[in-house]
Amino acid sequence: MENRIKELRQEKGISQEQMAEMLGVSRQTIISIEKGRYNPSLPLAIRIARCFDTNVEEVFQLEE
Known part of the structure; x- marks a missing residue:
């Protein structure tokens, strides 16, 4: 699974x-x-998304 946490956190x-x-x-x-x-x-993924005022799908993506 890929994520944008670092990018969103730095923004x-x-x-x-x-x-x-x-x-x-x-x-x-x-x-x-x-x-x-x-x-x-x-639950942690949802809390992470809430930190960025977005949904889980904007933070985490399944690798294809």
Whole structure:
């Protein structure tokens, strides 16, 4: 699964640490998700999308 977290996070001026605090996860979790090494749970994916005022499909895309 691909994601646009890093791009969207940088557009909003949010650091990895700030995003981790907002979501209640570790900075390492944000790094792993951004690099595609970890796919978040559905509840976490929804919380991530809400951080960017968008929907899950705008943040995460299935690789084809």
